[in-house]
Each structure stands twice: as C-alpha cells, then as structure tokens.
Amino acid sequence: MSTKLRAGQKIKLKSVEELLGVTNEESALDIEIVKIRPFKNHPFKVVDDEKMQDLVESIRANGILSPVLIRPIGFDRYEMVSGHRRMHAAQLLGLESLPSIIRDMTDDEAVVRMVDSNIQREELLPSEKAFAYKMKMEAMKRQGYRSDLGCDGTSGQNDQKLFGKVSRDILAEEMGESSKQIQRYIRLTELIPELLDYVDQKRIQFTVAVEISYIEQEIQRWLFAYIRDNGMVKLNQISILRTELQAGAMTESKMITLLNNSQPGKLPSSKLTFTEKKLREYFPPEYTTTQMRNVIEKLLGEWKQAQ
Known part of the structure; x- marks a missing residue:
C-alpha cells in the first residue's frame, strides 16, 4: 500500500553513500593517490573544463566531502x-591522499558499480554512453542476466523482473532508454576513434x-578523410554506400564519386558511351579513330554555336 506524504513532510533523498551501496560498517580511510590507479578502460572522460574548476574550488574550500570508492588489487x-x-x-x-571506501569486488561487480555511479551525470558524450553501456551489458551477461536465469545465475522464477528478459532489456530499463537505443549506442563502439570523435563533436x-x-574499418578511414575534407554526410549517402558494398568491391575513388553523386538535391553523373563499331557506321572505313574524334568534336562545336 502506498503512503502519501503529509503536508510539509520532507522527501528524504539518498546520500552519495547510499547510491554507492556503502554500509554503515564501512568507514573511509585516507589512501595515498599514488597507490590508486584509474579504472581499466574507464569510459568516462575526465577533462579540465569549467565544472572541473568548480570542483577544485569546492575541494579547496571544504575538502573532499564524499569518499571515493576503490577496490584492492594486491x-x-x-x-x-x-x-x-x-x-x-x-x-x-x-x-597526496583521498578519503576512500575500500571494498572487495569482482571485475564484473566493479564494472556495474563504476557505470552506475557515473551514468547519471549530465551532458554525457555519445562515446561515453556507448562504451559504458557495452561494458555494463557484458558484465551483466557474465553475472547471469540471461532470459532463462536470475541475476544470481539460478532459476529466474525467484525474480519476476528478470524472467523472460535479456541483459539488454534489463539495462534499458535501468538506464531509462529503449532496448533499441541501447543497441544503437553500443554499435558506436565499432567506429574507428576518429569517427567516434566526430560523433562527440556533432560533426x-x-x-x-x-x-x-556496420562498414569495415578500412572504408571507415576513407569516410573519415572524406568528411574531414567535405563536411557532414547524410543518412541516404551512407545507405547507398552500404548497398554498393554488398554488391561488390569498393575503392576509395569509387566511394568518393558515389558520395558526391548521392548528395541530396544533386543529380547523379552519368556516362554516354558509343562503341567504335557503332561509330564506324557513320564514317568511311579508312578513317582512323583520331579522324573520327576530330569530326565529332567539330560537329558538336557547330551544334553548340547554333543553339
């Protein structure tokens, strides 16, 4: 049964410790920074921007109010x-040191905790979400978040939330995204770093x-050079390129021509070809190809002037 808030009753917000799952029995210890390494493949960028300067000034004035969470690695x-x-x-x-909560965690437990503690930050880059979602989903799979298993790797009958769902669906619910959107973000991890940077930069x-x-990385490198030199590409251009890739081999020059010709509002170039056999129907047999070309060019020139 739900309980309504009384007039004037304050809503109790969770503390940082509660969000991190820190128990009352765990106390913070000062740990030397030189003994702490960053999380392996940490997907969230730490940059010296305005918000970092605000954090520096806050710590300068008040110290570190919330301890960091670390795990021993030996x-x-x-x-x-x-x-x-x-x-x-x-x-x-x-x-030289940080107030720290030390907790033993497996690799997968650490991944889940790391992602959960960072993913709610504002203004996350697409690349940050992409690798964070991928890391957490893979950790969840290893922990047993499968359609036929509960979170502890046993029968899902004890956990109706997980029953009949795969890890991506569960991750989507936790992140407030659709399952399809989770899949789209994770696809970004297949991009070469240069293109992923362009996504972050909104290029x-x-x-x-x-x-x-979905395009192989060699051609992604060609695409990066094309976008760098020519600007953004549209969805229809990439769709046409993918169709051509399925049809046969691709070269960089062929790709450039394809992208140029498929620009929105631009008519594709086309070739008008006559075989030598066809042209000889209009010339004496002793005419060379050079003589035929000269006559054609002269006649075309006269035609153009008459227009």
Whole structure:
C-alpha cells in the first residue's frame, strides 16, 4: 500500500553513500593517490573544463566531502571505481591522499558499480554512453542476466523482473532508454576513434554514425578523410554506400564519386558511351579513330554555336 506524504513532510533523498551501496560498517580511510590507479578502460572522460574548476574550488574550500570508492588489487595497490573526477581535482590541488571506501569486488561487480555511479551525470558524450553501456551489458551477461536465469545465475522464477528478459532489456530499463537505443549506442563502439570523435563533436549525426558502424574499418578511414575534407554526410549517402558494398568491391575513388553523386538535391553523373563499331557506321572505313574524334568534336562545336 502506498503512503502519501503529509503536508510539509520532507522527501528524504539518498546520500552519495547510499547510491554507492556503502554500509554503515564501512568507514573511509585516507589512501595515498599514488597507490590508486584509474579504472581499466574507464569510459568516462575526465577533462579540465569549467565544472572541473568548480570542483577544485569546492575541494579547496571544504575538502573532499564524499569518499571515493576503490577496490584492492594486491600489493597495497587499489583501483578507482567511483571518484575519478575527485581524484583528478585533488591532484590539481597537490593533495597526496583521498578519503576512500575500500571494498572487495569482482571485475564484473566493479564494472556495474563504476557505470552506475557515473551514468547519471549530465551532458554525457555519445562515446561515453556507448562504451559504458557495452561494458555494463557484458558484465551483466557474465553475472547471469540471461532470459532463462536470475541475476544470481539460478532459476529466474525467484525474480519476476528478470524472467523472460535479456541483459539488454534489463539495462534499458535501468538506464531509462529503449532496448533499441541501447543497441544503437553500443554499435558506436565499432567506429574507428576518429569517427567516434566526430560523433562527440556533432560533426556526424547519431543515426548516420550507427549506419557507418556496420562498414569495415578500412572504408571507415576513407569516410573519415572524406568528411574531414567535405563536411557532414547524410543518412541516404551512407545507405547507398552500404548497398554498393554488398554488391561488390569498393575503392576509395569509387566511394568518393558515389558520395558526391548521392548528395541530396544533386543529380547523379552519368556516362554516354558509343562503341567504335557503332561509330564506324557513320564514317568511311579508312578513317582512323583520331579522324573520327576530330569530326565529332567539330560537329558538336557547330551544334553548340547554333543553339
């Protein structure tokens, strides 16, 4: 039965510790920054932008209010799970240690926790979402989030939320995205880094980038050079290119011609070809090809002047 809020009753928001799953028994310890390495293949960029400067000033004035979450990796060394931006800000301030919650976690548990603690940030780049979704979905699969298994790898009958669903569907619900959109984001991880940077810079539209992701990487490199020199490509151009790729071999020059001819509003170029056998029907047999060409050019010139 749901309970309505009384007038004036405050809504209790979860603390950072609750979001991270930190229990009351866990206490923060000061850990030297030199002993903490970034999370392997961390998909979220840590940049020195205005928000980072705000975080630096906050830490300068108030210290680090929320401890970072790390896991031990042996030999008195640790891996950062949640807190990369706080660690970077602390390094900019010259701090030597961080208040840290230390927790034993498997690789997959750490991946899920790392993604969950970062994915709700505002203004995430498409590349950040792409690799974060991919990492978490793969971790969920290894943990047993399958259509016939529960989250603990046993019969899904004990967990109706998971029953009949695959990891991508569960991830979509958790992230507030459609299953199809999750799939589209993950496709972006198949792009070469240069094209993925263009997606982040909005030099390639999201839907166009998803289509490009199905093209082999050598041709993606040709596409990068084309976009760099000519500007954005449209969805219809990539669709035509993919159709041509299925039909046969492709060269860079052929791709360039194809993209140029398929620009919206531009009529494709075409060739008008006459065989030598056909042309000789109109010339004496002793005429050479050079003589025939000269006559044709002269007649075309006269025709043009008469128009």
